[in-house]
Amino acid sequence: MSVERVPVTVRGYESWMKQLKQLKEVDRFENVRDIERAREHGDIKENAEYHAAKEKQGMIMAYIRSFEDKISRAQVVDPATLSSEKVMFGATVTLLDFNNDEEVVYQLVGEAEADLKAGRISITSPLARGLVGREVDDAVEVTTPGGRREYEVLAIVYQ
Numbered sequence: 495m496s497v498e499r500v501p502v503t504v505r506g507y508e509s510w511m512k513q514l515k516q517l518k519e520v521d522r523f524e525n526v527r528d529i530e531r532a533r534e535h536g537d538i539k540e541n542a543e544y545h546a547a548k549e550k551q552g553m554i555m556a557y558i559r560s561f562e563d564k565i566s567r568a569q570v571v572d573p574a575t576l577s578s579e580k581v582m583f584g585a586t587v588t589l590l591d592f593n594n595d596e597e598v599v600y601q602l603v604g605e606a607e608a609d610l611k612a613g614r615i616s617i618t619s620p621l622a623r624g625l626v627g628r629e630v631d632d633a634v635e636v637t638t639p640g641g642r643r644e645y646e647v648l649a650i651v652y653q
Contacts (some may be wrong), residue, residue: 499569501583503615506607507570514561517554525551564606573601576652581625583617589634589647591626597648602626621645 502510526653527549532544545595573584600615602625608616615622624636625647634645 497567500564500567500604500606501524501571502564502568502604502607503584503601504572504574506568506604507565507568509607510561510568512567514565517558517561521554522551522558525554573652578652579629579650581628581647581650583626584652585625586651586653587625587647588644588651590648592644592646598645 498555519586529551530542532538532547533630535541538544565598571584573586576582576584581602583604585603586599588597588599590596591598598613600613602617602622603614605616605618608614608619617623617626620636620638624634625645627644628634628640628647630647631652632647634647636643636645
């Protein structure tokens with residue numbers, strides 16, 4: 495049985511590890527205390543505080559399992575160790591958006607660490623798929639959920 499690897503940058507992997515540690519070492523223990531406090535109030539059948547704490551416990555455990563799964567399948571890629579004339583995973587790409595004549599900068603990252611507001615787009619997004627393999631000065635035309643877009647690759651950096 496093969497396990498599908500999940501590409502992730504070093505920053506993304508470290509973030510996952512930090513979140514997992516928070517869940518295991520802080521959130522889970524606070525939740526146990528909340529459950530104990532709620533039990534002290536008497537009958538747990540009609541105790542909304544107890545039921546809310548138990549529901550939160552289930553969510554915490556689900557998050558822990560999710561992070562452990564992602565971490566176990568992580569294929570960590572350090573963009574700083576890469577060097578290429580072409581766009582690939584981990585690249586930070588400066589583009590000229592022909593639709594509004596503005597420069598935009600995106601880093602191509604794994605799905606789980608994508609954050610458009612922070613300039614990180616998923617390697618599986620339409621724009622990233624259109625950029626992979628391109629070089630500086632290449633024109634790129636992609637169809638996105640917002641419509642057809644045209645770009646020119648101005649710079650490719652691995653940092």
